[in-house]
Amino acid sequence: MAKTFEVNKTIKEINERIKNGKAVVVNAEEMVEIVRSKGKVEAAKEIDVVTTGTFSPMCSSGMLFNIGQEPPTMKTSQVWLNNVPCYAGIAAADAYIGATEPAEDDPLNKVYPGRFAYGGGHVIEDLIAGKTVRLKAKAYGTDCYPRKEIEKDITLKDLPNAVMLNPRNCYQNYNCAVNMTSRTIYTYMGPLKANQRNANFATAGQLSPLFNDPYLKTIGLGTRIFLAGSKGYVIGAGTQHVKNPARNERGIPLGGSGTLMIKGDLEGMDPRYFRGLSFQGYGCTASVGIGIPIPILNEEMAWYTGVSDADIQMPVKDYGYDYPNGIGRALAHVTFEELKSGEITVNGKVIPTVPLTSHVISLEIADKLKSWIQKGDFLLTEPVEEIEST
Structure with missing residues (x-):
């Protein structure tokens, strides 16, 4: 009742x-x-x-984003933001960065394994703050997506889509x-x-x-x-x-x-x-x-x-x-x-x-x-x- x-x-x-x-x-x-x-x-x-x-x-937080296309077009298979690996197995220019993913070149981690100083959460904070972030991406190349690599500085305004998805x-x-x-x-x-x-x-x-x-x-x-x-x-x-x-x-x-x-x-x-x-x-x-x-x-x-x-x-x-x-x-x-x-x-x-x-x-x-x-x-x-x- x-x-x-x-x-x-x-x-x-x-x-x-x-x-x-x-x-x-x-x-x-x-x-x-x-x-x-x-x-x-x-x-x-x-x-x-x-x-x-x-x-x-x-911890279970992150950003789903699209890097956009510029000639020649690209189907990303590996993506990094400030050397933090992102998951790229989604679509041509889409990727996801998780808050708990550490940077591959984190100097603190080289001295003290497991004690990461910089990771995905910091990248997202930097983007929200309007800071410049280094984008790097690689691909194997196809007929419709021939580009195999790209590397450049970006800000949040350069990303066509950036969604916090937690x-x-x-x-x-x-x-x-x-x-x-x-x-x-x-x-x-x-x-x-x-x-x-x-x-x-x-x-x-x-x-x-x-x-x-x-x-x-x-x-x-x-x-x-x-x-x-x-x-x-x-x-x-x-x-x-x-x-x-x-x-x-x-x-x-x-x-x-x-x-x-x-x-x-x-x-x-x-x-x-x-x-x-x-x-x-x-x-x-x-x-x-x-x-x-x-x-x-x-x-x-x-x-x-x-x-x-x-x-x-x-x-x-x-x-x-x-x-x-x-x-x-x-x-x-x-x-x-x-x-x-x-x-x-x-x-x-x-x-x-x-x-x-x-x-x-x-x-x-x-x-x-x-x-x-x-x-x-x-x-x-x-x-x-x-x-x-x-």
Whole structure:
């Protein structure tokens, strides 16, 4: 039987309020106090949109691009940007560069294998920033595509098409990483000191998009989002998306679960919200800035967007032995509020915590998206297909 709600709005109605400058928009941190003080029904009546934000390492990101043609034409079989290999097995002049692909001539890697300083994420950041990048391509040559090589300097403006296409972003929840071995280890969660001397975590907590819509009731194929300083779209579930995770009483998953696949044109993006990274001993990646507007259609959505850091439980996992050996056990669950405090206690041991996500920029993204909506520069979209979450 369908739920009945005291408050019922549609995205179309909310968009009309945005166009007329009457929409009430708050960020996800502001919504926590509104729901706490006024209750979910009054909050749903008062608020039209809640904006979220996250700026965090997201390895499964990259750029799909076309280098264009110039006489004689070419069917690329190998492509490099600043000596970072790209995948070229797509079409004549199309290629894809991944954020985690390292440069072939990285000097740091020659001295310290596995400790890459420059990679695909840095190339994408350079292009967004308007910098010059060295393009090199090779081909075997055909009757219709006779050119066999090309090498030149390019900027983003020289590429006919350049689309950020990220297979897996916005993890709904994730691990807090510790190391129970007797040596320091180097991971995608950053360096982890021996004997649990630090605990690294990565999420924006109550600001994080998928914590504010845990069942993906308003997020699906076609949802318009803030992506790296410009507008982008959700194009479906991301890779490793978990449809039916274990959840707490607020619907928050107790471990890694929902993910999103997203896209957006690089033109208009801001390098402040996309940064190439290098993790010592692990390799290259990138931090991606994403903000998703949550329409408050009813009191249920008001309740979900009232989630606080204290409601979010994250699993603490050992990356020294358990993770590399495929053991999925959690040593404990701790709240995001505890992680933000600077230390957690696991099995009687007090462990300092280290965030990999920037709270400052995550909040900045939520507020920038809020201002776009308030100015009428950003309208909400109806998902044309749901993302399965239960």
